[in-house]
Amino acid sequence: MTVPARPIDTSSASAPDFDVDVVVVGAGFAGLAMLRELRDERGMSVRVLEAGDDVGGVWYWNRYPGARCDVDSTDYCYSFSSELDEEWDWSERYATQPEILRYVHHVADKFDLRRDISLGSRVTEAVWDEGTGHWDVRCGNGVTARGRYLVMATGCLSATKRPEIDGLESFRGQVLHTADWPAGPVDLQEKRVGIIGTGSSGIQVIPTIAPLVEHLYVFQRTPTFSVPAQHQVLTDSDRAAIRAQLPERREMLRNSPTGLSVPVTRQSALDVDDAERQAHYEEYWESAGFGFLLAYADLLTNREANDTAADFIRSKIAERVEDPEVRELLTPRSYPYGAKRPCVDTGFYETFNRPNVTLVDISASPLAKVTETSLHTMTAEYELDVLIFATGFDAMTGALLRPEIRGRDGRTLRDHWSAGPLTYLGLMTSGFPNMFIVAGPGSPSLLGNVMVSIEQHVAFVADLLVRSMAEGVPTIEADADAEVEWVQRVNDTAANTLYMEAASYYLGAEIPGKPRVFMPYAGGLRRYRRECDEVAKDGYRGLHRRP
Ligand code: NAP
Numbered sequence: 087m088t089v090p091a092r093p094i095d096t097s098s099a100s101a102p103d104f105d106v107d108v109v110v111v112g113a114g115f116a117g118l119a120m121l122r123e124l125r126d127e128r129g130m131s132v133r134v135l136e137a138g139d140d141v142g143g144v145w146y147w148n149r150y151p152g153a154r155c156d157v158d159s160t161d162y163c164y165s166f167s168s169e170l171d172e173e174w175d176w177s178e179r180y181a182t183q184p185e186i187l188r189y190v191h192h193v194a195d196k197f198d199l200r201r202d203i204s205l206g207s208r209v210t211e212a213v214w215d216e217g218t219g220h221w222d223v224r225c226g227n228g229v230t231a232r233g234r235y236l237v238m239a240t241g242c243l244s245a246t247k248r249p250e251i252d253g254l255e256s257f258r259g260q261v262l263h264t265a266d267w268p269a270g271p272v273d274l275q276e277k278r279v280g281i282i283g284t285g286s287s288g289i290q291v292i293p294t295i296a297p298l299v300e301h302l303y304v305f306q307r308t309p310t311f312s313v314p315a316q317h318q319v320l321t322d323s324d325r326a327a328i329r330a331q332l333p334e335r336r337e338m339l340r341n342s343p344t345g346l347s348v349p350v351t352r353q354s355a356l357d358v359d360d361a362e363r364q365a366h367y368e369e370y371w372e373s374a375g376f377g378f379l380l381a382y383a384d385l386l387t388n389r390e391a392n393d394t395a396a397d398f399i400r401s402k403i404a405e406r407v408e409d410p411e412v413r414e415l416l417t418p419r420s421y422p423y424g425a426k427r428p429c430v431d432t433g434f435y436e437t438f439n440r441p442n443v444t445l446v447d448i449s450a451s452p453l454a455k456v457t458e459t460s461l462h463t464m465t466a467e468y469e470l471d472v473l474i475f476a477t478g479f480d481a482m483t484g485a486l487l488r489p490e491i492r493g494r495d496g497r498t499l500r501d502h503w504s505a506g507p508l509t510y511l512g513l514m515t516s517g518f519p520n521m522f523i524v525a526g527p528g529s530p531s532l533l534g535n536v537m538v539s540i541e542q543h544v545a546f547v548a549d550l551l552v553r554s555m556a557e558g559v560p561t562i563e564a565d566a567d568a569e570v571e572w573v574q575r576v577n578d579t580a581a582n583t584l585y586m587e588a589a590s591y592y593l594g595a596e597i598p599g600k601p602r603v604f605m606p607y608a609g610g611l612r613r614y615r616r617e618c619d620e621v622a623k624d625g626y627r628g629l630h631r632r633p
Pocket of ligand 1: 153154155156157249264282283285286287288290306308427448453476477479532591
């Protein structure tokens, strides 16, 4: 079903630059999918506002050496066009950032998306106008847009986090952040480089740059669980095999709890004897990559089961790191495997066997200050030419709370979410009519393949908007009670898992002072999709749709 685009109102003296049905914030995977769906499939007028100077979202900004997808690229791409599938070939199991960006460009060009995108336009303010029932949106560069609907497609991992360290501004060397890496060349050859952070980004940078630099100092606060990516270059016959199975594979992703193409088992790790379990883990170790977490059904719900996987990974780390002291520092012991987002790597642990790499334990001796030449911990000084922050993001809520978003009665989103994000289905928040969030807090988002989440949200929102417009329902808003119930569901679901046992960004632990609430929905993509389908079937239960 399509609805006619409304004509632009040019009568007002302060007419916005764009007057459309839908303003979308962000031209990453989510924003582009939303634009194509609403404009090309549903006949709505759309303006996308994007902070970057090009499309691509995280894949535009995260240009650090070694950046690549850590979910199979076959599964980490759009599924809406068989023609797109036919003409696009991934060259490797996990595509590099430049290849993913080429894919995004290809999609933007193929579907002629750029004409409805304003680049270099960082949204600073979005205000709900109760009188006219519109969102007025303003960007830092002066661009303005008005839309009946506002879609925040800003990503869960896009607001970069750079810890404050005394004296950083005095450093004479180069300071870089993995998620804001310069577009031009960065010369690390023969440099003394320090890197802070050993999450998914650090784990990709470290083995990539270690062979180039004179010396690499890795400042680690918490050791991470990482399993081998088992990366491979795809051959023509690999690609032919993938293509032959693509429809079934896509169907499997859509119906899986994780959006990953790794078979899901109902078996407990405790149902089998040691030898069988060991062999099973070995098999997953050799192929599954991120899917190692799915080796048994209860790895994220039963600590004893989890310990078997954690012990297995620890034994592998022991095989990979030669120096016993370094090995111990790299071995995670304080939280369950998977409770913080697990990593996959290519040669991460082995990098610490190189003579030009030093691991610095900043849990024992925290970072103290930066001087013109050095990074200091409480007990030592490290002279550096380059300092890299691989310190991640203000996850899930950062990008939503940095702009000033004002809903009904001028209330800000920051105020409404001061004790943590409140959403209904992760899609809407009460008091903010006609505002939608794609793959944000309260939805499965980061707990599965986010591409599958994005496509499900795009379809849900598009159906809802078209139906509401056709029915003459201009205003859609989450019911406050439904929101409270959903947030409770999100909390209860997480309480039955081991996620609560780690200081992770799922819980807001990555930013001092951030409310400690579990943000993503941990019940799995499949259950969540069913829930959304039922809500739609019940006439969008939990949403006020006001004529
Ligand atoms: P991250 O997972 O949040 O890791 C940040 C790292 O920096 C952690 O080791 C953290 O230590 C450390 N850190 C943060 N603040 C610090 C401070 N004040 N002092 C010292 N150390 C500090 O961030 P990320 O590595 O950028 O990854 C974020 C997410 O992006 C990943 O989980 C993943 O979802 C996504 N990602 C995906 C890919 C991919 O698909 N290939 C690649 C990269 C990232 P603590 O653990 O002690 O906090």
